Amino acid sequence: MTPGVRPLIAGNWKMHGTLRDAAALAEAVRAGAAGTGVELLVCPPFPYIHMVAAAMLGQRVAVGAQDCHAAAKGAHTGDVAAPMLADIGARYVILGHSERRADHAETDAAIRAKAEAALAAGLTPIICVGESEAQRLAGDAEAVVTAQLAGSLPEGFARAGGVVAYEPVWAIGTGRTPTEPDIAAIHAAIRADLVRRFGGAGEGLRILYGGSVKPANAAAILALPHVDGALVGGASLVAADFLAIAAAAG
Numbered sequence: 001m002t003p004g005v006r007p008l009i010a011g012n013w014k015m016h017g018t019l020r021d022a023a024a025l026a027e028a029v030r031a032g033a034a035g036t037g038v039e040l041l042v043c044p045p046f047p048y049i050h051m052v053a054a055a056m057l058g059q060r061v062a063v064g065a066q067d068c069h070a071a072a073k074g075a076h077t078g079d080v081a082a083p084m085l086a087d088i089g090a091r092y093v094i095l096g097h098s099e100r101r102a103d104h105a106e107t108d109a110a111i112r113a114k115a116e117a118a119l120a121a122g123l124t125p126i127i128c129v130g131e132s133e134a135q136r137l138a139g140d141a142e143a144v145v146t147a148q149l150a151g152s153l154p155e156g157f158a159r160a161g162g163v164v165a166y167e168p169v170w171a172i173g174t175g176r177t178p179t180e181p182d183i184a185a186i187h188a189a190i191r192a193d194l195v196r197r198f199g200g201a202g203e204g205l206r207i208l209y210g211g212s213v214k215p216a217n218a219a220a221i222l223a224l225p226h227v228d229g230a231l232v233g234g235a236s237l238v239a240a241d242f243l244a245i246a247a248a249a250g
């Protein structure tokens with residue numbers, strides 16, 4: 001944790017569940033949120049955001065999206081614009097997740113353009129970075145992450161309280177995590193990069209860890225310096241697990 005920074009525990013529901021599942025999960029998270037001292041965020045699939053945001057209105061749980069388009073509107077069939085997300089109650093948007101980088105060939109420049117659109121719409125971007133297993137084995141993890149930050153962080157990111165999520169690609173959904181010293185080293189490098197880029201404002205920006213965070217490992221990971229929360233995939237689909245991770249952060 002970074003002293004004075006309120007942790008953010010974010011659930012990325014990815015492309016899972018039915019409308020009924022989303023409603024039940026949202027209700028269970030809402031009901032359990034009161035007991036946690038951290039900021040909670042859930043990011044449902046696009047079709048469920050409006051319903052979940054309505055359920056969370058006035059509650060302690062923020063709602064976000066998993067992507068947005070770089071344009072504010074226009075002829076982009078199948079895409080969703082940042083102002084639309086803000087309009088239906090989203091406050092955050094995850095950008096540059098490795099699954100989007102892989103499935104949709106998203107580049108750092110494309111992610112930066114989306115982040116600019118998010119900021120213009122009043123959404124807080126959560127920009128994901130992280131190395132592949134081959135890159136880690138080659139000793140390039142820090143260089144990869146630093147290059148991704150250089151390419152994807154937009155102007156105004158710090159002013160808007162933007163969030164960085166470090167997600168080693170090989171740790172996502174695998175049950176494997178980097179060692180604690182390895183997580184701490186990358187988070188320290190990200191912090192140094194944010195401070196170089198944004199000065200003192202970079203000290204207070206939240207850096208999340210993501211990749212196989214579970215109730216069993218959350219406390220140890222969240223206790224590391226510069227780990228200011230978690231971006232949780234699989235475990236965020238089980239309200240009790242998500243809330244247990246939040247409790248570990250609090």
Ligand SMILES: O=C[C@H](O)COP(=O)(O)O
Pocket residue numbers: 012097167171172173174175210211212213231232233234235
């Ligand atoms: O966005 C979340 C991450 O991809 C982590 O997913 P996971 O917790 O299932 O490993």
